[in-house]
Amino acid sequence: DAKTTQPTSMDCAEGRAANLPCNHSTISGNEYVYWYRQIHSQGPQYIIHGLKNNETNEMASLIITEDRKSSTLILPHATLRDTAVYYCIVRVRGDGGATNKLIFGTGTLLAVQP
Amino acid sequence: DTGVSQNPRHKITKRGQNVTFRCDPISEHNRLYWYRQTLGQGPEFLTYFQNEAQLEKSRLLSDRFSAERPKGSFSTLEIQRTEQGDSAMYLCASSLTQPLAKNIQYFGAGTRLSVL
Numbered sequence: 001d002a003k004t005t006q007p008t009s010m011d012c013a014e015g016r017a018a019n020l021p022c023n024h025s026t027i028s029g030n031e032y033v034y035w036y037r038q039i040h041s042q043g044p045q046y047i048i049h050g051l052k053n054n055e056t057n058e059m060a061s062l063i064i065t066e067d068r069k070s071s072t073l074i075l076p077h078a079t080l081r082d083t084a085v086y087y088c089i090v091r092v093r094g095d096g097g098a099t100n101k102l103i104f105g106t107g108t109l110l111a112v113q114p
Numbered sequence: 115d116t117g118v119s120q121n122p123r124h125k126i127t128k129r130g131q132n133v134t135f136r137c138d139p140i141s142e143h144n145r146l147y148w149y150r151q152t153l154g155q156g157p158e159f160l161t162y163f164q165n166e167a168q169l170e171k172s173r174l175l176s177d178r179f180s181a182e183r184p185k186g187s188f189s190t191l192e193i194q195r196t197e198q199g200d201s202a203m204y205l206c207a208s209s210l211t212q213p214l215a216k217n218i219q220y221f222g223a224g225t226r227l228s229v230l
Contacts (some may be wrong), residue, residue, distance in 0.1 A: 043221030045221070100145065100147075101159040101172075102147075104157050106156055
């Protein structure tokens with residue numbers, strides 16, 4: 001699975017959009033970009049994933065550049081409860097063997113300020 | 115659906131003792147994963163089951179660690195002769211092998227182990 005690079009930490013004002021970047025310059029054509037987050041003392045929580053097209057769900061939007069070498073997770077209206085470590089992970093979305101594990105980096109600590 | 119359940123939530127033990135953790139996955143999820151997380155780091159993969167078959171083990175899983183999923187439902191992770199370096203959060207996740215399931219892993223709240 002390709003490696004990802006994320007900033008160590010970011011701040012965001014409550015009610016504003018939080019834009020979390022991720023670089024994955026070695027991503028392969030069949031690798032998806034997944035985002036998880038981990039609120040303090042809880043297990044990681046799935047947010048969103050995508051391959052090429054931009055994606056949106058009830059939690060967030062995912063913008064993937066045309067060359068797929070980077071992506072941005074957008075939380076449109078951040079709240080204090082969005083304070084967490086956000087992990088960007090690239091992996092093959094297949095059903096075979098070693099591709100099933102998630103390889104986490106150290107993620108980005110997003111601090112939402114009141 | 116009650117989510118992935120892990121017990122106990124916290125375990126304090128003395129060095130050299132054996133400990134066992136239990137994970138109950140989401141009902142009907144055929145895949146189950148164990149991860150370990152130390153302070154300030156992201157979770158690290160330990161092992162993975164599809165039904166009752168253990169299909170992959172990380173090199174992190176030393177001989178003192180053993181995991182089972184005897185009937186393809188709940189799983190146990192045992193650590194023998196615990197060492198202080200085993201102190202960590204042990205996370206369990208489960209997923210479903212169906213295209214619509216999108217290969218999403220759902221995590222439990224973890225078991226925090228402290229070895230004194």
